[in-house]
Amino acid sequence: MIKKLSLCTLAVLAALPVSLNALAADDGMQLEQVLILSRHNLRAPLANGGSILEQSSDKKWPQWQVPGGELTTRGGVLEVYMGKYTHDWLQQQGVLSKNQCPDPNSVFIYANSLQRTVATAQYFVTGAFPGCDIAVTHQDDMGTMDPVFNPIINSDSEDFRKTAAEQMAQEEKQQSLQAAYKQLADVVGYANSPQCKGKDKCSLTGTDNKFSLVKGKEPSVEGPLKTGNALVDAFTLQYYQGFPADQVAWGKITTPDQWKALSAIKNAYQDVLFTTPAVAHDVAAPLVDYIRSQLIDQDKSAAPAFTFMVGHDSNIASLLAALKVKPYQLSGQYEQTPIGGQVVFERWHDNKTNKDLLKMEYVYQSTEQLRQADILSLAHPPERVTLQLTGCPIDSNGYCSWSDFTNVLNDALLGTVMQPHMAPTEPVAAANTPPAAAAPATSGSAVAGNAASSGPKDVAPAAPDAAASSSKGKSAEDNGHSPSGDKNGDGAGAGHSASR
Numbered sequence: 001m002i003k004k005l006s007l008c009t010l011a012v013l014a015a016l017p018v019s020l021n022a023l024a025a026d027d028g029m030q031l032e033q034v035l036i037l038s039r040h041n042l043r044a045p046l047a048n049g050g051s052i053l054e055q056s057s058d059k060k061w062p063q064w065q066v067p068g069g070e071l072t073t074r075g076g077v078l079e080v081y082m083g084k085y086t087h088d089w090l091q092q093q094g095v096l097s098k099n100q101c102p103d104p105n106s107v108f109i110y111a112n113s114l115q116r117t118v119a120t121a122q123y124f125v126t127g128a129f130p131g132c133d134i135a136v137t138h139q140d141d142m143g144t145m146d147p148v149f150n151p152i153i154n155s156d157s158e159d160f161r162k163t164a165a166e167q168m169a170q171e172e173k174q175q176s177l178q179a180a181y182k183q184l185a186d187v188v189g190y191a192n193s194p195q196c197k198g199k200d201k202c203s204l205t206g207t208d209n210k211f212s213l214v215k216g217k218e219p220s221v222e223g224p225l226k227t228g229n230a231l232v233d234a235f236t237l238q239y240y241q242g243f244p245a246d247q248v249a250w251g252k253i254t255t256p257d258q259w260k261a262l263s264a265i266k267n268a269y270q271d272v273l274f275t276t277p278a279v280a281h282d283v284a285a286p287l288v289d290y291i292r293s294q295l296i297d298q299d300k301s302a303a304p305a306f307t308f309m310v311g312h313d314s315n316i317a318s319l320l321a322a323l324k325v326k327p328y329q330l331s332g333q334y335e336q337t338p339i340g341g342q343v344v345f346e347r348w349h350d351n352k353t354n355k356d357l358l359k360m361e362y363v364y365q366s367t368e369q370l371r372q373a374d375i376l377s378l379a380h381p382p383e384r385v386t387l388q389l390t391g392c393p394i395d396s397n398g399y400c401s402w403s404d405f406t407n408v409l410n411d412a413l414l415g416t417v418m419q420p421h422m423a424p425t426e427p428v429a430a431a432n433t434p435p436a437a438a439a440p441a442t443s444g445s446a447v448a449g450n451a452a453s454s455g456p457k458d459v460a461p462a463a464p465d466a467a468a469s470s471s472k473g474k475s476a477e478d479n480g481h482s483p484s485g486d487k488n489g490d491g492a493g494a495g496h497s498a499s500r
Contacts, residue, residue: 031093033347041340042075045234057188076123083127085376101132111310112149113139167276229269263334280321285416313337324390332366356402
């Protein structure tokens with residue numbers, strides 16, 4: 001007999017968060033371990049004297065109250081909201097206990113050693129674990145890149161350079177950006193910019209893009225793609241920060257169609273530099289190796305139940321490409337690797353089959369949520385998109401075999417500088433596994449979790465519509481943390497690009 005539900009009961013069920021309904025549908029499934037790779041949250045752009053921004057327009061750029069590249073106060077608030085939501089979701093799934101601080105060995109927070117990444121981690125801890133003694137681990141040498149998060153070229157092979165250059169050139173050809181460049185030139189008044197001073201003919205597309213692949217440095221480009229990326233990145237950050245409409249790109253970007261067209265330049269920059277197969281396979285290897293060490297090499301009973309890592313959009317883009325994530329769309333976003341967005345690796349145990357499964361998701365705030373600085377909760381969550389790995393077929397609920405996922409990680413390391421350090425695919429015995437909190441071989445410090453950084457005042461925002469952002473799936477040393485090139489911003493550090 002089919003029982004009829006009262007209207008009241010139906011109303012209650014309809015009001016439940018999607019995650020609760022999914023949990024009920026997945027009877028017998030238990031979430032046991034979560035690793036999140038997050039992009040840092042909202043930072044100031046790089047409009048310092050002589051920068052690529054000021055050289056590209058004669059207009060006055062809005063002032064920010066933190067140095068270029070540093071996390072803003074608003075970015076901290078947004079991350080607190082993400083931290084609180086993440087905590088509530090983990091608690092709902094049984095990963096964290098209610099009304100108590102987690103065991104320090106069950107939670108591990110690890111950030112790249114720049115101000116914006118460490119501060120993001122600190123704000124996340126403030127939202128997720130208020131009042132708890134949860135440290136943020138990073139290198140001592142602030143302002144330098146941690147090798148795990150440093151997306152530099154590791155190979156010095158001539159064959160690699162040739163293949164990578166060919167793939168980047170092919171990817172550039174597939175981008176249709178001429179109309180977007182023209183729109184951008186009109187927005188900034190490029191013909192009247194310092195860059196064009198004294199030139200009879202001057203346009204944003206007047207020169208070809210020139211790419212560079214040098215061992216020990218990030219993939220880079222000189223030309224309209226670099227300039228366009230820096231400009232669109234600055235406008236996007238102004239918008240997220242809640243600047244008044246007449247201060248966001250001087251009031252010249254007013255429609256969703258404009259945002260979509262211009263954001264294509266920023267997304268193309270990322271695709272060309274970091275997601276072509278050869279480059280992604282090479283630059284993401286240290287990060288893949290670290291994730292593998294946390295999820296595969298350690299016995300799950302000894303590994304932290306929750307690991308939170310904070311890096312950059314280049315880390316996320318190259319990682320997803322190296323793991324051969326299929327094309328995905330982020331509803332309500334123009335960026336394909338949004339500010340504060342999280343790639344979530346979830347280890348589920350199916351009690352019915354006694355097997356572990358992977359679910360991989362992108363959790364992010366929509367353009368509107370960022371602009372409005374929406375408070376997040378289980379009832380009002382961030383956006384959530386299930387990701388699919390080419391080598392790990394998913395079922396109707398988004399789960400794939402843990403053994404297939406292990407093979408995906410192993411394949412992503414084959415032929416890289418990290419391959420000699422790969423441990424056997426069978427997890428080591430729990431008794432021989434050190435506590436996860438000591439897992440990264442940092443020379444760095446643990447920073448108190450509830451510290452805050454100063455930043456620009458928040459401005460009451462107004463929110464427009466956002467189109468869906470799409471990403472194309474594309475097919476060193478050990479993990480010791482030695483200082484590397486500074487990555488504080490375009491012109492402020494070797495090899496750094498303005499969108500990080």
